[in-house]
Amino acid sequence: MTSFTSQPEILTDYVDKDIFYKMIENKLSSLGITEQDYPLNSIKLAQKFYSNLQIEFLDFKSINIGGILFKHPNISSMALNKSRSKKGRNFDCMHELIHFWFHPETEYLCTYLSNNDIQRKKLEWHANEGAAHALMPKNLFIRKYKEFKGEISKLSDFFFVGERAIAYRILNLGLDDKFIFLEDVNRYILKKFSLRLCPSCQNHISNINSLYCGICGQYLDTIIIKGDEPMNYYGYELDTNLKLKTCPRCLNTNIDESRDSCHICGFYLYNDCSNEFCGVTKLPGDTRHCPQCGSSTTFVQANILKNWEDSLTWELNKLKYEQNLSMPNGQIKELPNWNDFLEFLALSGLVYTYKILENSTAKICGYTLVIYTPKNIFKEHIQLNDTLNIITENYNSIYNEEFYEIEVVCTDDFYPIHEEPTTSSYDDIPF
Ligand SMILES: [Zn+2]
Ligand SMILES: [Zn+2]
Ligand SMILES: [Zn+2]
Ligand SMILES: [Zn+2]
Incomplete structure (x- = not known):
């Protein structure tokens, strides 16, 4: 049984391409053809399945003739052009098979010259489009x-x-x-396309000479130029020399211009390629992979940048958390005056409160004030009742924002939790 009953066997008019492709696929699968059978030999296929179809090879002298088909209820015959190549005949035979399967007329003379007969044009369109899909299925x-x-x-x-x-x-x-394909095409022609996205993480590739995506490390032999919106991934703010403005480890903001590392904790402040044989240095603050060799960067090695999938999950978890809190009134409000408020605390002599909030940001979600802190050490101090009372009283005295609750969150808490890999001891290493 074929699954063909729902589709008309005979086509006389143009059909939607997708529907037509489906008809071709159904026809082939009813004959037991799968992807394993490619390249498909249409002549063998015709000989195997249609004993009432005779195939001969004639020397038509003109290379513009593809084939001839006579359809008859008892015995049909097809003639293919000897002067065309074997590959050409494979296409020609499949073209005739489409006529044989789907078309009502009894005689076909198929040429590669243009045809003015409108009805004939439709049938030829089917035959060419159908042969193309049968021999070169779209997905394959x-x-x-x-x-x-x-x-x-x-x-x-x-x-x-x-x-x-x-x-x-x-x-x-x-x-x-x-x-x-970057290997085949001069890269300069890519400049005319405004938007080029990494096919795996949708990062916007701004440097046409990049061999690897800076976010996910995908090798950029193919680049999707048009299509989806670009994604932005979490990164650090750098100064004009591409050096961190704040030390992400100890949060020191007093960066010594003459040093490459933080003078408080020794953290290396540039995002370089970690492959010592590559030599690429001073990459942007969101770059996880070297655009030249694909190796991870020093920010990734130091674990201050997570891989792109974890970064994406982090962002989605944070948005979901805020959305849940905002349920009562649907409001999520940034607090741009938060830093002024912290200054105010310092000036009021509340130095301890100022110190533990110094690197925090805040939002009001629904009726909750959410305080984001980068380190768990601060979280424990902020969460004390005395501190929360000071924040509420002082904030309400200056700003007229309504909140009934305060939540303190360490931003790292939004990262997905991975099972720790079991650490192997030196005993396991074979010599
Ligand atoms: Zn034809
Ligand atoms: Zn990517
Ligand atoms: Zn530091
Ligand atoms: Zn590199």
Whole structure:
């Protein structure tokens, strides 16, 4: 039984391409054809399944004739052009098979010259589009296109159809527009595209010479140029020399211009490639992988930048947390005056309270004041009742913001928890 009963067997008009492709797929799968059978040999296929179809090879003298088909209830015959290549004949035979399967007329003379008969044009469109999909199924073709980096001769060998048919298929599926292979194409032409995104993490690739995505480390042999919105990933603010403004380890803000490392805790303040043979230094504050060699950067090695997936989860967890708190009135409010408030505490002589809040940020979500602190050490101090009372009284005295509760959160708490890998002892290392 075939699954074909819901579709009309005979086509006389244009059909939606997706529907037509589905019809072709159903036809092939009813014959037991799978991806393993590619490249598909259409002549063998016809000979195997249709004993009432005779195939002969004639010398038509003109290379513009693809094939001839006579359809008859008892015995049908097809003639293919001897003067065309084997690959060309593979396409021609599949073209005739489409007529054989789906079309009502009894005689077909198929040429590569343009046709003015409108009815004939429709049937020829079906036959070419159908043959293309049968011999080069869309999904398999896209996979192979990426695998072979768009090389037409390799695709032609894999699918066993002529290079012209391959080129037409690439244009027809719009692949030339979606993928550009950096090894084949002069990179400067990419400059005309305003938006180039990493295919795996959607990071905006601003430097056309990057070999690897700076966020996820994906090798950039293919780049999706158009499509989705770019993603932004968490990163650190750097000064004009690409050096950290605040030490992320000890939170020292008094950075010594003449030193590469924090003079309080010794933290290295630049984001460099960690591969000593590569030599790329001073990368942006959100870069996790070296754009030249793909190695992780010093920020990742020091664990102040997490991998892109954890960073994304972190952001989503934080947004979800804020949204849940905002339920009573739907409001999430940034507090741009938070730093002024902290200054006010310091000036009022509340030095301890100022100190533990110094690196915090705050938001009002619903009726809750959320205080974000970068370190757990501060969280314990802020959470004391006395401190919370001081914050509430002083904040309410200056700003007219309504909140009934305070929550203190360490920003690291939003990262996903991973199982600690079991640490191996030196005994396990074989010599
Ligand atoms: Zn035809
Ligand atoms: Zn990426
Ligand atoms: Zn430090
Ligand atoms: Zn590198």
